[in-house]
Amino acid sequence: MTLSVVDPTTPEPRAGVEQTLGLGEWAVSADPSATLTCIGLGSCVAFIVYDPATKVGGMAHMVLPDSTGARNTPGTAKFVDMAIPLVIEGVEALGAQTRRLRIVLAGGATMLRGAAFEGRINIGDRNADAARSLLTARHLRIAAEDLGGTQGRTVRLRLVDGSISVSLAGQPARLL
Amino acid sequence: MKELALSRWAELVGIGTTNAMAGLSQMIGQEIEVDSFGLRKVPVSQISQLVGGPEAPAVGIYLTVSGAADGHLMLIYDPRIAFAFVDLLMMQPIGTTKEIGEMESSALGEMGNVIGAFFLNAIADHTGLSLRPSPPAVMADMAGALLDVVSAEILMHADETYLAETTFSTAEGVISGMFFVMPSDDLLSVLVETAAAA
Numbered sequence: 001m002t003l004s005v006v007d008p009t010t011p012e013p014r015a016g017v018e019q020t021l022g023l024g025e026w027a028v029s030a031d032p033s034a035t036l037t038c039i040g041l042g043s044c045v046a047f048i049v050y051d052p053a054t055k056v057g058g059m060a061h062m063v064l065p066d067s068t069g070a071r072n073t074p075g076t077a078k079f080v081d082m083a084i085p086l087v088i089e090g091v092e093a094l095g096a097q098t099r100r101l102r103i104v105l106a107g108g109a110t111m112l113r114g115a116a117f118e119g120r121i122n123i124g125d126r127n128a129d130a131a132r133s134l135l136t137a138r139h140l141r142i143a144a145e146d147l148g149g150t151q152g153r154t155v156r157l158r159l160v161d162g163s164i165s166v167s168l169a170g171q172p173a174r175l176l
Numbered sequence: 177m178k179e180l181a182l183s184r185w186a187e188l189v190g191i192g193t194t195n196a197m198a199g200l201s202q203m204i205g206q207e208i209e210v211d212s213f214g215l216r217k218v219p220v221s222q223i224s225q226l227v228g229g230p231e232a233p234a235v236g237i238y239l240t241v242s243g244a245a246d247g248h249l250m251l252i253y254d255p256r257i258a259f260a261f262v263d264l265l266m267m268q269p270i271g272t273t274k275e276i277g278e279m280e281s282s283a284l285g286e287m288g289n290v291i292g293a294f295f296l297n298a299i300a301d302h303t304g305l306s307l308r309p310s311p312p313a314v315m316a317d318m319a320g321a322l323l324d325v326v327s328a329e330i331l332m333h334a335d336e337t338y339l340a341e342t343t344f345s346t347a348e349g350v351i352s353g354m355f356f357v358m359p360s361d362d363l364l365s366v367l368v369e370t371a372a373a374a
Binding site: 042073123153 | 222
């Protein structure tokens with residue numbers, strides 16, 4: 001897979017451009033006109049950070065809880081345990097301070113319902129739990145979360161003011 | 177995957193798909209023709225582009241496979257196609273169904289049962305493997321969210337998958353659509369090994 005990972009050493013996205021992150025992608029930016037977006041999150045979880053003082057923000061589209069024993073691609077945000085450190089280091093490199101970060105989690109829905117799928121490992125819950133535990137272990141407070149449920153979500157971070165909006169299919173967006 | 181093994185797998189999926197379409201024809205009482213069949217290697221992160229992008233509304237029918245190998249099958253339709261299928265299944269004029277509620281889900285679930293059973297039976301007949309489908313789950317949501325169900329599992333082991341893509345239509349042109357088969361890694365290797373040994 002060619003990951004269009006935007007790391008801090010690559011040029012900033014063009015002014016006003018919305019940058020959509022696919023599965024396992026992450027981005028950080030210091031461009032106040034940028035919007036970072038994850039579209040159609042099902043069991044995936046978006047990790048979102050924003051430093052209001054510097055207007056630096058970052059986002060990762062995380063797919064799975066743990067990279068242990070999995071096929072590993074360096075620099076990917078596929079796994080929660082790899083994505084969170086990448087994004088935090090990425091925003092720090094752009095001047096953000098970890099203690100100022102507003103941290104938000106969204107996604108982690110249960111897409112499969114029905115008797116046939118009960119007892120099956122719930123990836124959405126596991127992603128959410130993995131992200132919460134990792135943040136707790138690093139003494140990082142979650143400012144807001146919109147996790148679980150049975151519907152997909154689209155989430156956007158506008159760097160101009162740090163507003164984070166989340167919307168379900170066919171419904172208006174609300175702020176987190 | 178070696179090219180020969182891949183072509184044998186394509187052949188098996190082709191046989192399964194043709195049989196699944198025959199089952200669907202019987203179920204909806206309309207002749208269904210397979211217009212094209214193709215197999216492509218796609219990055220998992222790009223699959224949603226094939227169904228109109230991650231935010232496009234979609235209806236998905238998902239079932240797991242157990243037996244000789246564990247795997248899963250997923251059908252994804254544009255909601256208009258899914259609505260038309262519901263109308264055919266419930267013997268009502270095309271255009272009647274406008275949303276997926278409990279009754280519509282149940283009709284599409286029945287369709288998933290038939291497609292899954294016909295698909296797997298054809299492959300079982302051809303390979304001697306015993307493969308059983310689970311009852312299906314029917315979901316209506318953004319395409320990206322539906323695809324997470326299969327993508328997460330594939331991404332554990334690989335960044336790309338082999339997607340079998342069938343376009344079909346009814347003789348009267350009432351419905352045309354796409355039928356995707358996304359095998360899990362395990363199912364794919366068992367099918368290929370069996371095909372290679374045959």
